[in-house]
Amino acid sequence: MSAKKPSDKPWGGRFTESTDAFVEAFTASVGFDRRLYAHDIQGSIAHARMLARVGVLTEAEAGQLVTGLEHIRDAIEAGDFDWSVALEDVHMNIEARLTELIGPVGKKLHTGRSRNDQVATDLRLYLRAEIDNISSELQRLESGLLDLAEREADTVMPGFTHLQVAMPVTFGHHLMAWFEMLERDRERLADCRKRVDSLPLGAAALAGTTYPIDRRLTAELLGFGRIAENSLDAVSDRDFAIEFCAVAALIMTHLSRFAEELVLWTSAQFGFIDLPDRFCTGSSIMPQKKNPDVPELVRGKTGRVQGHLVALLTLMKGQPLAYNKDNQEDKEPLFDSVDTVKDCLRVFADMVPAIQPRRERMREAARSGFSTATDLADYLVRKGVPFRDAHEIVGRAVRLGLDTGRDLAEIPLAELQAFSPVIADDVHQVLTLDGSVAARDHLGGTAPAQVRAAITRARRRLAAPPGSTD
Ligand code: ARG
Helix, strand or coil: CCCCCCCCCCCHHHCCCCCCHHHHHHHCCHHHHHHHHHHHHHHHHHHHHHHHHCCCCCHHHHHHHHHHHHHHHHHHHCCCCCCCHHHCCHHHHHHHHHHHHHCHHHHHCCCCCCHHHHHHHHHHHHHHHHHHHHHHHHHHHHHHHHHHHHHCCCCEEEEEECCEEEEEEEHHHHHHHHHHHHHHHHHHHHHHHHHHCEECCCCCCCCCCCCCCCHHHHHHHHCCCEECCCHHHHHHCCHHHHHHHHHHHHHHHHHHHHHHHHHHHHCCCCCCEECCHHHCECCCCCCCCCECHHHHHHHHHHHHHHHHHHHHHHHHCCCCCCCCHHHHHHHHHHHHHHHHHHHHHHHHHHHHHHCEECHHHHHHHHHCCCCCHHHHHHHHHHCCCCHHHHHHHHHHHHHHHHHHCCCHHHCCHHHHHCCCCCCCCCHHHHHCHHHHHHHCCCCCCCCHHHHHHHHHHHHHHHHCCCCCCC
């Protein structure tokens, strides 16, 4: 193209030369924002209907616009749409095609609107729908966790601090810890959704528009719960995307902790669980290997989602009002966060119900490592020994066990009595694993009865809107 030829862009009126070829590619977003097409068309249809209702367009014109837009949506879905980088973004691609299809009336669609309020609206419509999808996957995963926890309410395993055996817990109780994390995530998503659910359209480029628009009607047509109050803020606010990325980063952080434990537990050293073959892969060189790739990948993918949060915060930092082209960079991190978190939740929701516990291995591991030492100290306290003295006495008994290769439960009564005269023949009851877990019998404790009660409450919470039953 000659440098003298005026621009052929939809905005080209005041330009005296066409865009540099590389700049055209550099500034285009259609390569990634085309995924917003359905929401862009949804927003345009609502805008056209509103314009007709207030008399800026005739009903006939709006009807033509809507028919054309619906046709374009079908064509895109059928893979029959030529996306053009020269037309920069999803918005101008669709608008240009509309005019091609229905003639000059297509040029009226953009009345009283700017791409600035358009793109903000598209993104909110997109994210609102994706939050609902993510929330259902989260719910599916949580429900699988509850079923597994119920089956494992009596299964004893070691609880850890510092990854050292600390006290016996039940596997069901451990699974319910993950439920709690994910349930908070579901609440956070629902809370974030409230701020996503706000209509920017009508803000136009930044200051509003001179046409007698009816934003309440547009909001109603698009199902928005609120209308953005300030036009400058409406076009430039990306808090909602940042907030979503923060929620997504936290979901991934939780999944990565979960994943890490699954990786540890499937190892020969722990051997607490098996994952079915369909969730694992082998090694191309070591024939014996069965690797927990799914949890490892989820753990790995956490990095990019956390990175996207930082990317968006940094993108927004220091931006003056109102819209800046910087904001075109909000899409890829947001889209990738949505895709990644959705896929990770999906694969976990599929995998968790298939976890095969190796109950004997867990019990065996809980038996070692003096996991009932605190129970012995509590026993002494019940017999009148001050806690600090009890701690010291049990410490010495543990030392004996270490020196002689025995767990506390394996030390005969007579030998234990050498540490404290209050120790009687009821002591071995408190040193058993089942006695130990059953004794932690209060709200939030690991006793099987408490775990079952927690699961019952959890099922109610999961069936209700997040946070509503607390
Ligand atoms: N592609 C742009 C974006 O994603 C659309 C808005 C462009 N507005 C503008 N005035 N250049 O942000």
